[in-house]
Amino acid sequence: MDFVDVLMTSESDKHIRILSGYVNRFLISIINAFKSQDFGLDTLESGAKLIVDASKKIHELDKILYVDSGGYSIIVGDVHPRAIGRFIECYTHFLNKYEEIYDYMFSLDIPIFLNYPAYNNLQFIEKMNRLALEKTVDVFKENESALKKYLYVWHFKLYEQFEIWWKLYKELLRNLPLTNHALGGMVGLKGITNIKFSPTVGMTFGIIREMLNTDDMMLPNTTRVIHWLGVSHIETRILGFMYEKLFNEHVFDNANTNVKFSYDTFSFNAEALRKLSNIKYVTESGNIIENTKDNIDMLIETIESEFDDDEFIRDIEDNLIKYHNREKMDNLYIMPLLTIKSQMNRDKLFKQMVEDINLVDIFLSAKNQYELKAKLYTPLNNWRIKTKLVTPRNISDLINSIILSWHFWQWFNSPEDRSKESKYLEMMKKQADLIRFPYRIPAA
DSSP states (O other): OEEEEEOOGGGHHHHHHHHTTTOOEEEEESGGGGOSTTOOHHHHHHHHHHHHHHHHHHHHTTOEEEEEOOTHHHHTTSSOGGGHHHHHHHHHHHHHHTGGGOSEEEOOOOOOOTTOTTTOSHHHHHHHHHHHHHHHHHHHHHOHHHHHTEEEEEOOSSHHHHHHHHHHIIIIITTSOOOEEEEOSOTTHHHHHOOSSOTTHHHHHHHHHHHHTSTTTTSTTEEEEEEETTOOOHHHHHHHHHHHHHHHHHTSTTTTEEEEEEEEOSHHHHHHHHOGGGOEEEOTTSOEEEOOGGGHHHHHHHHHHHOOOHHHHHHHHHHHHHHHTTOOOSOTTHHHHHHHHHHHHHHHHHHHHHHHTTHHHHHHHOSSHHHHHHHHHHHHHHHHHHHOOSOHHHHHHHHHHHHHHHHHHHHHTOHHHHTOHHHHHHHHHHHHHHHOOSOOOOOO
16 A cells, blocks of 8 residues: 655655655646646646656656546636536547656546536536546557556445446446556545545445456556545555455465555645644654654654655754744745655554554454454554554544445455446445435436
8 A cells, every 4th residue: 555645846856856765656637737718738738847857757766656637627617617628638638648757647537517516417427527538548549558557537425426437437448458446536525424434445346346357367467556546544544555465365366466555645745734733753663753842852853863865854853943933934845744754654554553463364254244343343452552543533433444345345255246246336325325425416
């Protein structure tokens, strides 16, 4: 389960240089090419230059670059629905022409029109996503490499959205050797719905099912990617480490392939910029240092031992001292880098926990959900109390997520049930009902 760092163009050079020792994957969007109302291939070329420059730096460091479609511009209304055809032309042009500069590129997904209610209906959403996919498939006919790097973004929090994405996938993509998938629509979902489990569960199992059916399943050394967009909750990250072990050791174990999970979030950056007093730095060994004046010497000493960029160390020390002396800070871009490194240390500890308590073995050995819950409760809470890395709510939500996963696993692990698409759709409907998203999209 790898974190994918979201790059902001203004400080991307320093960002990449400093984080490259701790982060293997970076994400940048082509959204800047669509800021003006008269966007087109000319503005795309200008925006693409920034991505080309970032790509060179990332690949020189032997790191991986994801490129986002910029479809958020359509969702929030920066792009008028009548201009979507032009947007699709720009997206497919980049997908094809710039294929050599990226390692993965997300599909152009349009799940909702927030600022244009007259267009915000299921009929128009399906029409626009169909058009985007048809034009994308045209690219694949002349550029097979673009297909290998393509991440199909699924939407599923509303069942009626999921029905559209499932329908289009079956009609346009299922017969292609599609290697990679992504889960979208999850930014802020937990806050809106107060769900007590990870929303990634059902869609992930459906994707694994589809991966098993692709024509290139037996190609040697194939790595498939499942990316979770815009998630940072602890139970979801731990679940990702559990899934990676579960699927690679118990599903793809006899195949020449493996699956890599990744996630991105901007919340780590926002956390540092919003309120510096809230920073709690988790060290590589698992100690937690709060950003207080009494702890400043300990925090600086830890930074010096865990970072190897002298300029960064000097800037961060200067900023911390100025912060506690109530002086104006310089180079605020560096504060999120401290938070990201702290979260990467957390992730390593989460992964180690999955191994230490044999989480996958517990999952597989349970005969029912009640036995599973009983087997999970003590080791997870003992780990929580010992490490102080997570809260009781985190553990409760993780257990709920693992129990939901167990139900999908029973379906998945039965060849007869797994062959029944209707059974999977029924389970996805039940998960959408559990999510209880408070908004419905009109039919037309």
